[in-house]
Amino acid sequence: MTKRQLRVYRIAAMGVFTALSIVLVYFIHLPIFPAVPFLEYDPADIPIIICAYLYGPQHGLILTVIVSVVQGLTVSAQSGWIGILMHILSTGALVIANSGLRVLLLKRKEKAGVLSRAGLVNVVSLVAGVVAMTATMGLWNLLFTPMFMGVTLDVVLPLMPFIIAFNVIKAAINSVIALAVYKLMPQKLIERLS
Structure with a gap:
């Protein structure tokens, strides 16, 4: 495959992953805790994580x-620019930590060898993604939730x-499902998509 064909193929695949994410959030979004109904679980990060595993x-x-x-402009338009920014920050932290650490560990053969044999590369990178997303969103919620809800920080602190x-x-549910789907993909499909 030429570089141009590969680029077109990746763009098309990313279009498919985008569509999957939007469809998933459209059909599956539910609050987990009644105290914070504005925080809804959705599986939209799953195709994004798989894309990051495939392409970096x-x-x-x-x-x-x-x-x-x-x-943010369609399915979740009510959250406006703050929702778009929060999604970029949360999923961005998850994806960079999860797939970035995974790539780093797999490239460092001397260190990844021990981790790979023990099957820990995926676990370590998954945990890093969960921690990164949680820490990032803990901090950003202190800043943006008062603006979004029009309340003071005193109201937000008990919600933390x-x-x-x-x-x-x-982060844990989406990361585990993404990793499971990626690991279940036939190697030939992974090679074809990569």
């Missing part, structure tokens, strides 16, 4: 921005345990 964290981040903007738990749950 930079492609995952590009897809994150595209999906966040499309979702829910916000942190929500992000751990969402």
